[in-house]
Amino acid sequence: MTTTAALAPPVPTTSVPVIRADGVCLVRDGKVLLDSVSLTVRGGEHWALLGANGAGKSTLLGLLGAKTHPTLGSVEVLGRTLGRVDLRELRTLLGHVDPRHPLRSPLTVHDVVLTGLTNSVEPVPRWSARPEQRERAEGLLEMLGMGGKAKSRWPALSQGERGRTLIARALMPQPRLLLLDEPATGLDLAAREQLLDSLDALREENPELATVLVTHHLEELPASTTHAMLLRGGRCVASGAADEVLTTEQVSDCFGHPVRIARTDGRWTARAQRAVRR
Structure with missing residues (x-):
């Protein structure tokens, strides 16, 4: 550096x-x-x-x-x-997608995708997404076939669902x-x-x-x-x-x-x- x-x-x-x-x-x-x-x-x-x-x-x-x-x-x-x-x-x-994403918290799929904006594993304290950012997260999940899973919790997802969630997360910063x-x-x-x-x-x-x-x-x-x-x-x-x-x-x-x-x-x-x- x-x-x-x-x-x-x-x-x-x-x-x-x-x-x-x-x-x-x-x-x-x-x-x-x-x-x-x-x-x-x-x-x-x-x-x-x-x-x-x-x-x-x-x-x-x-x-x-x-x-x-x-x-x-x-x-x-x-x-x-x-x-x-x-x-x-x-x-x-x-945008970097690693299937070994180290998340341990029971975040919702939607919240996992939003962490792509802060480049963090967990949500950043006192940070909140703007309405247009939340809308973008929803659109990416729809495109990747995860629209019906936005409120599902990370531990409950299959490996395939996690993979598509992580792709949406990586795409959040465009x-x-x-x-x-x-x-x-x-x-x-x-x-x-x-x-x-x-x-x-x-x-x-x-x-x-x-x-x-x-x-x-x-x-x-x-x-x-x-x-x-x-x-x-x-x-x-x-x-x-x-x-x-x-x-x-x-x-x-x-x-x-x-x-x-x-x-x-x-x-x-x-x-x-x-x-x-x-």
């Missing part, structure tokens, strides 16, 4: 990259977690970061979400360079960038499909919004995914348009196992290739 100057409003144009990471390396306790990774995300693009466990996906997402600095290389988020900006202030301009860290974790089939349908609807309603989603399952990618990056051992295996990256050859190389990739009705599937017997 090198400055405490107030941040200027985000530049409202998709011509400026929302994210630009150039030659990023991250080393912790002598271990290389990311090695020379570069990524540019523009408004309206929807990226997927894929790879096996430990590939560096969530580590890269943490850099993009202004949670840490790179050891080498540069990261620009919304036109601000990490290392030259107050990370706490920058994080208020981002961010230009939404980061999703394995949002389908722990969901059953129906809940996963509801979540992915909600993400497709969200992206259609917000054409300038950029998103980056982390997963290691191709079946968890929404049909609206436009770009993908494959990571293995902290290095980029392939990056670019989704249909050019998510191929049988490149995904097999990324995961170190032969798989067959198919896309039907916009959604991807992966099946293990049978070994040829001689």
Whole structure:
């Protein structure tokens, strides 16, 4: 954290990259977690970061979400360079969805969504939302299929309902960038499909919004995914348009196992290739 100057409003144009990471390396306790990774995300693009466990996906997402600095290389988020900006202030301009949200209080769904305005887990004392902010929270819940659950309590929600609530919460500050860290974790089939349908609807309603989603399952990618990056051992295996990256050859190389990739009705599937017997 090198400055405490107030941040200027985000530049409202998709011509400026929302994210630009150039030659990023991250080393912790002598271990290389990311090695020379570069990524540019523009408004309206929807990226997927894929790879096996430990590939560096969530580590890269943490850099993009202004949670840490790179050891080498540069990261620009919304036109601000990490290392030259107050990370706490920058994080208020981002939408970050983590299914491991640490809330323990029995807040209502509506109140959980409102905490997205204060960037806090619990409601801030002596702070109250304006009528238009409450109306926005209600609209987001409706869009994400949670309109009938606004008065439900957090502990009573299913994992899928919590996921959609957290997306609404992340969208309250009207961010230009939404980061999703394995949002389908722990969901059953129906809940996963509801979540992915909600993400497709969200992206259609917000054409300038950029998103980056982390997963290691191709079946968890929404049909609206436009770009993908494959990571293995902290290095980029392939990056670019989704249909050019998510191929049988490149995904097999990324995961170190032969798989067959198919896309039907916009959604991807992966099946293990049978070994040829001689």
